[in-house]
Amino acid sequence: MKEKSTSFDIAYRAGVSQSTVSRALRNSPLVNAATRSKIQAIAKELNYKVDKNASNLRSQQSDTIALLLFEDPTNDDSAINPFFLSMLGSITRACASKGYDLLVSFQQASEDWHADFEDSNKADGLILLGYGDYVDYEEKLVKLLDQGTHFVRWGAEVKHLPIISVGCDNFTGGKQITEHIIKLGRKSFAFLGSASSHAPEFFERYKGHCQALKAHQLTVNPALQFNAMYTEESGYQAACRLINSGESFDAICAACDLIAVGAMRALQEHGFKIPEQVSVVGFDDIAIASFTFPPLTTVKQDTKLAGELLVNTLLSLIHGEKASTTLIPPELVMRKSCAS
Amino acid sequence: MKEKSTSFDIAYRAGVSQSTVSRALRNSPLVNAATRSKIQAIAKELNYKVDKNASNLRSQQSDTIALLLFEDPTNDDSAINPFFLSMLGSITRACASKGYDLLVSFQQASEDWHADFEDSNKADGLILLGYGDYVDYEEKLVKLLDQGTHFVRWGAEVKHLPIISVGCDNFTGGKQITEHIIKLGRKSFAFLGSASSHAPEFFERYKGHCQALKAHQLTVNPALQFNAMYTEESGYQAACRLINSGESFDAICAACDLIAVGAMRALQEHGFKIPEQVSVVGFDDIAIASFTFPPLTTVKQDTKLAGELLVNTLLSLIHGEKASTTLIPPELVMRKSCAS
Numbered sequence: 014m015k016e017k018s019t020s021f022d023i024a025y026r027a028g029v030s031q032s033t034v035s036r037a038l039r040n041s042p043l044v045n046a047a048t049r050s051k052i053q054a055i056a057k058e059l060n061y062k063v064d065k066n067a068s069n070l071r072s073q074q075s076d077t078i079a080l081l082l083f084e085d086p087t088n089d090d091s092a093i094n095p096f097f098l099s100m101l102g103s104i105t106r107a108c109a110s111k112g113y114d115l116l117v118s119f120q121q122a123s124e125d126w127h128a129d130f131e132d133s134n135k136a137d138g139l140i141l142l143g144y145g146d147y148v149d150y151e152e153k154l155v156k157l158l159d160q161g162t163h164f165v166r167w168g169a170e171v172k173h174l175p176i177i178s179v180g181c182d183n184f185t186g187g188k189q190i191t192e193h194i195i196k197l198g199r200k201s202f203a204f205l206g207s208a209s210s211h212a213p214e215f216f217e218r219y220k221g222h223c224q225a226l227k228a229h230q231l232t233v234n235p236a237l238q239f240n241a242m243y244t245e246e247s248g249y250q251a252a253c254r255l256i257n258s259g260e261s262f263d264a265i266c267a268a269c270d271l272i273a274v275g276a277m278r279a280l281q282e283h284g285f286k287i288p289e290q291v292s293v294v295g296f297d298d299i300a301i302a303s304f305t306f307p308p309l310t311t312v313k314q315d316t317k318l319a320g321e322l323l324v325n326t327l328l329s330l331i332h333g334e335k336a337s338t339t340l341i342p343p344e345l346v347m348r349k350s351c352a353s
Numbered sequence: 354m355k356e357k358s359t360s361f362d363i364a365y366r367a368g369v370s371q372s373t374v375s376r377a378l379r380n381s382p383l384v385n386a387a388t389r390s391k392i393q394a395i396a397k398e399l400n401y402k403v404d405k406n407a408s409n410l411r412s413q414q415s416d417t418i419a420l421l422l423f424e425d426p427t428n429d430d431s432a433i434n435p436f437f438l439s440m441l442g443s444i445t446r447a448c449a450s451k452g453y454d455l456l457v458s459f460q461q462a463s464e465d466w467h468a469d470f471e472d473s474n475k476a477d478g479l480i481l482l483g484y485g486d487y488v489d490y491e492e493k494l495v496k497l498l499d500q501g502t503h504f505v506r507w508g509a510e511v512k513h514l515p516i517i518s519v520g521c522d523n524f525t526g527g528k529q530i531t532e533h534i535i536k537l538g539r540k541s542f543a544f545l546g547s548a549s550s551h552a553p554e555f556f557e558r559y560k561g562h563c564q565a566l567k568a569h570q571l572t573v574n575p576a577l578q579f580n581a582m583y584t585e586e587s588g589y590q591a592a593c594r595l596i597n598s599g600e601s602f603d604a605i606c607a608a609c610d611l612i613a614v615g616a617m618r619a620l621q622e623h624g625f626k627i628p629e630q631v632s633v634v635g636f637d638d639i640a641i642a643s644f645t646f647p648p649l650t651t652v653k654q655d656t657k658l659a660g661e662l663l664v665n666t667l668l669s670l671i672h673g674e675k676a677s678t679t680l681i682p683p684e685l686v687m688r689k690s691c692a693s
Contacts, residue, residue: 025365077456077475082445093442095640101441102433105422109459114475116417116456119449135417135454135475300435304644 018059026055078108078327079116079136083143083150094243095299096269096314100142100167103320111324113137138163138327163330165323169213170338177330178338179322183214186296186312186343187221191266193310193345194292195229197352199264202226203237205251205276206268212242215268218296222266236260241272248275256283263291264351270295270302273309277350292351298344308348315341358399366395418448418667419456419476423483423490434583435639436609436654440482440507443660451664478503478667503670505663509553510678517670518678519662523554526636526652526683527561531606533650533685534632535569537692539604542566543577545591545616546608552582555608558636562606576600581612588615596623603631604691610635610642613649617690632691638684648688655681 020034027034029048037044037052044052055061082097093101101117108115116136139157141164154176157164166178191202206212208219223233237260241251248267255262256279265280267273273295277287285291287307295302298313322339329336360374367374369388377384377392384392395401422437433441441457448455456476479497481504494516497504506518531542546552548559563573577600581591588607592615595602605620607613613635617627625631627647635642638653662679669676 021365025361075475093446098438098442101445102438105441105457105459106433108457114419114456114458116454117445117448118454119445135415301641301644304641304646306644306646 018061020061022059023052023055023061026059027052075135075137076112077114077116077136078138078140078324079118080104080140080142081118081120083120083141095271095301096243096297096316097143099299099316100320103316104140104142104323105320106317107320107324111328113324113328138165138331140165140167140323140327142167142323163327165327165330165336167319167323169217170340176338177326177336179319179326180338180340181214181314181319182340182343183217183296184221184224186314187218187266188225189221189343189345190294190296190310190312191222191225192229193347194264194266194294194351195225195231197292199292200231201234201237201260201262202231202264202266203239203255203260203262204266204268205239205241205248205255205272207240207242208238212268218266218268234260237262241268241275243269243271245271245275245278248272249279250275252276252279256280256285265291265293267293267295270297270299270309270311273311273350274301274305277305277309288349288351288353294351298346302346303348305350307350310348310351311346313344313346315344358401360401362399363392363395363401366399367392415475415477416452417454417456417476418478418480418664419458420444420480420482421458421460423460423481435611435641436583436637436656437483439639439656440660443656444480444482444663445660446657447660447664451668453664453668478505478671480505480507480663480667482507482663503667505667505670505676507659507663509557510680516678517666517676519659519666520678520680521554521654521659522680522683523557523636524561524564526654527558527606528565529561529683529685530634530636530650530652531562531565532569533687534604534606534634534691535565535571537632539632540571541574541577541600541602542571542604542606543579543595543600543602544606544608545579545581545588545595545612547580547582548578552608558606558608574600577602581608581615583609583611585611585615585618588612589619590615592616592619596620596625605631605633607633607635610637610639610649610651613651613690614641614645617645617649628689628691628693634691638686642686643688645690647690650688650691651686653684653686655684 023034024030029052033044033048034052037049038056105115139162154174158175166176168178168180170178170180204219204222206215206219208216210216219238226233236258239251239254241247248271251272252265252275265276267276273293277293280287280291287293293309295309295311298311302309302311319341322341326336326339363374364370369392373384373388374392377389378396445455479502494514498515506516508518508520510518510520544559544562546555546559548556550556566573576598579591579594581587588611591612592605596619605616607616613633617633620627620631620633627633633649635649635651638651642649642651659681662681666676666679
């Protein structure tokens with residue numbers, strides 16, 4: 014009996030790599046049409062059958078997970094935001110504990126990373142993490158789905174597509190921390206942070222914030238919402254605009270800790286006492302939050318748990334098991350920036 | 354004329370992968386002797402010549418650098434030390450700016466990572482970073498040299514081997530910061546941190562510290578040196594032992610910032626005023642150092658520069674260019690923990 018043909022035989026006859034053969038046989042658009050036809054014809058001629066188990070095995074053999082970190086295109090600073098740095102650390106740890114290496118790759122959301130990844134064959138699956146407007150790269154996520162790439166996103170749930178996400182329940186976090194300050198008797202709330210679908214995490218926190226105010230018959234004053242992004246400087250500038258606006262306020266909810274740190278600096282420079290005159294809260298619980306003066310009350314996003322969930326969810330997808338979107342419950346961390 | 358044979362032909366005839374062929378033809382010990390002989394015989398029969406340029410090209414084609422992070426075997430905590438986390442971020446950034454991906458892999462210094470790496474063919478070169486007793490893994494560095502692996506270490510200079518390192522000038526840093534406190538009039542110095550060749554970076558800082566004391570005719574009192582490793586808790590415990598020892602002191606030099614942060618907590622719990630009664634200094638300038646109370650005077654290790662130097666030095670080695678060991682100059686960062 015004739016020996017069974019292998020993808021190696023096809024590769025040899027077609028003069029291409031084995032991974033190109035395997036891609037062509039599952040009709041990947043990453044192999045050009047002429048090459049695909051040629052490979053499929055050779056496979057037919059050799060009476061080649063794809064061994065599903067072997068094929069699964071091949072796609073699992075890199076023992077590597079790729080982390081695509083999307084740049085903030087508006088920020089030239091070469092430092093990585095401490096929240097994402099902490100996520101990078103926890104994902105690295107979680108991969109190590111599962112015996113996987115982590116391939117870290119910086120990307121612009123606008124580039125062709127979806128094809129690059131599939132083509133490189135460097136990893137068994139993808140974790141997507143970082144800044145960027147979801148709307149801007151939804152099209153690429155659809156291509157990842159079409160390619161059959163295993164991937165999981167850090168961020169808000171995507172309801173209209175079968176995309177698996179791990180994220181924080183930002184709405185509940187924003188609501189809880191606002192309610193905490195309401196109970197301390199504050200009445201006039203400023204929110205420092207962008208409140209639009211271009212920064213969906215901040216927007217959810219803002220919506221939760223507004224919901225808490227309404228539930229307690231407090232006014233949502235749009236004049237007290239000031240845009241700010243992920244940096245201390247941005248928080249400092251937003252707080253200066255708030256102070257100079259002449260609006261009165263006795264509480265500041267910052268969309269993230271760095272914004273809160275910048276806002277505290279601006280308040281103290283202008284002679285405001287924290288927390289006696291103004292309560293300040295953040296979101297994230299980055300390492301410096303417990304060292305600010307006063308220490309910052311905030312909402313903890315558990316980055317250790319987040320890293321483990323991202324890796325475990327992705328491994329489930331890679332192994333053909335069921336997986337679903339998870340929202341991590343936010344956790345109120347009370348320190349001294351709200352009340353003495 | 355007959356077409357020239359390729360490594361692909363040899364791989365096909367030998368029933369092995371192309372990378373095994375290429376390894377066998379450069380006599381790598383990672384291919385077993387029988388397979389090596391078989392491959393070399395086939396190559397001879399096919400009159401195969403290694404194309405040096407193509408071979409170089411192949412070994413450079415992953416466009417990936419591997420970062421081996423060595424675990425602290427004495428520390429079960431799953432958090433990454435903030436200094437190494439910052440290095441991880443800056444190396445990631447530096448790779449991205451050169452168009453390289455970064456493969457991050459946690460390792461125990463005791464494991465066979467030198468062979469695993471060569472075998473995996475995943476990266477063009479290695480950066481070694483982390484904890485661990487240099488003496489314990491010197492033998493593996495020698496094997497990396499023998500294999501011809503391109504690599505660069507973060508750490509102290511290795512004088513007796515042709516190993517390229519990038520590190521901080523820890524001796525000068527320890528000397529400078531001690532001199533700074535001496536000039537403020539302090540007389541009795543405690544040092545919190547291990548002072549042995551098992552923690553070579555700390556040991557260099559300690560030697561610089563002692564050198565400064567001697568140069569100013571101050572006593573080096575071995576009873577005022579207390580072991581501590583890389584954690585806040587370790588610093589807290591060491592400071593408690595110092596306080597309970599009954600020795601008098603008016604300055605503490607900590608071997609790293611986390612130790613200093615723990616020591617400040619112990620001092621404040623015991624009613625010491627910083628800096629009025631005791632000056633405290635650290636080493637590293639991690640992000641929280643500017644947020645402690647009082648803000649911590651320390652020695653900055655420029656992690657951004659360090660990441661760039663590690664990546665650029667490794668790329669020079671990969672491209673066959675000249676490279677040498679670099680010591681980054683330490684930088685004194687004066688805040689309020691030494692004098693009011």
